[in-house]
Amino acid sequence: MAAPSVRILDTNFYLHGEIDNYESLQFTRRFYRAGEFEMHIQIGKQHTDQLLQDRIIMVGNKPHKAGIIRYRQVSEDDNGIETLIIKGPTLGGILDQRVTMAVSYDRIRGPAETVLKHYVNNNLGNGTYATGIYSARQVPFFMVAPDLGRGKETPWQTRFEQLDAVNQEIAEFCDIGWQVALDILNKKWVYDVLPGRDLTTSQNIHPPVIFSHEFDNIQSQDYVDSWLQYKNIGYAGGAGEDEDRLIQIVGSGSGFDRRETFLDCSSAADALELTSMGEQALSEQKRIQTFNGLILSTGSFVYERDWDLGDRVTLQNKKWGLTMNSRVTEVKEIYEPASKLEIALGDEIPTITQFVKQLRSNVKRSD
Incomplete structure (x- = not known):
């Protein structure tokens, strides 16, 4: 996997430079929520001075692989080498900047895509709570793609919750992904859903994608099947x-x-x-079944051609007696002297932070 170049843009889409000689880059894409990135580069290399707060990086000239610089750190090692570290969320991190405004509860029923885009448009685009007296909440370069009514039917309601958290809850409940990508031609950030494809062995429409030792395309495997929090x-x-x-x-x-x-x-x-x-x-109190593994570049299944984030694939490990048809919910691209690709399938294991947020949500519901 060749290390891609990184373009540096601002919110007006002005190009401030391009970097291809960084020390390391990790770019994580997620299906139900925003991803993140981290890049290390020695101070003094060309265009390093352009990696500023709120600048946008675009990886490999791919508009769906872009992030917002939200963290900068300069460190010096024992040899006097100074390194700049930048971090931030993918463009979907902008949803964290809004709560779901509502005079009373904002209620809606419809396909998952309609529900998701309703709340995003209402609070960031040109909807009810981002225009008129609420126009200060609008982001002028942000837009929501046309609604195609995809996903399962669901009702939802929200009031003064973090928009990114609401988005994630709806996406997980309806099993539909989303992303914010750059539209270079029209100079917009575009929010849209990601339905994903079924590439498992249980279907016969697309060529199936199987990760297993037999195909010599996966290693460093880790599987979790937890019923600890399960309620039915x-x-x-x-x-x-x-x-x-x-x-x-x-x-x-x-x-x-x-x-x-x-x-x-x-x-x-x-x-x-x-x-x-x-x-x-x-x-939210479901069985947690998840798999993490390192994908080997054997050519049997090529990333972003044969399979991608959000696709349902088949995982097989005969030694563990495991066959799992599940969605690719996370892809981490690691570009270092030894580049690699890590994937996660299935459910995300809740972190302590997410658990605390859920407790706060429960308290809020009871108020």
Whole structure:
């Protein structure tokens, strides 16, 4: 995997330089949420001085691989060599700059793509809470791609939540991805969804993609199958107090396999919405099944040609008795003297930070 060049742009799309002699670059793409990047380059190399706060880097002349510089660090080693380290989110990190504004709850029902684009447009584009008296919230170079109505039908509601968190929750619940890419010609950042393709062995429309030792295309494997947090029955509590509180049961399970939990959904407007909110909340306590591995460049399946982020592929490890049809949810491109490609399939293992955020969300719902 050849190391790509990195272009440096500003939000007006002016080119400030191009770098191809950095020491290392890691660029992580994610399906349900924004990715991130980190680059190391020695001070004094050409255009290093242009790697400034809020500048945009574009990797390999690929508009969907761009990030915002949000962190700069200069360090000096024992030999006096000074290195600049820059980090930041991919362009989707801009969603972290807004909350979901609403006088009352902003409620919508429709295909996943419609719901996602509604909230993004409302708070960053030219929707209700980004125009008129809220025009200061609009980002002039940001736009939402036309809505094609893709994804499963879902209702949603939100009020004063972080837009990026809402986006991720909807994307995970509906199993649909998204990205923000550069439109160089029209000088826009464009938000759009990523449905992904089914490349598993269980379909016969596309050539299947299989990662296994038999194909000599994967190594350094790590597999997790966790039921620790799993619940399959939820008692969703709506508005009201004590005996007058409306309760709806969601999920299924019986006997030893039944695992119950209470779900605070007090902001639900009616029984139908309470059921929908309960199903959404219960889905957050699902079985976690994830796989991480290092992809070997054998030529059997070429990244971004035969498979890409968001595609469903087949993983096989006969030694572990494992066959897994799952979505590629993360791709980390590492460009160093020994470049490599790491992938993650399946569910993301919750971090402590995400767990704390979920606790805060539950507290907010009960207020």
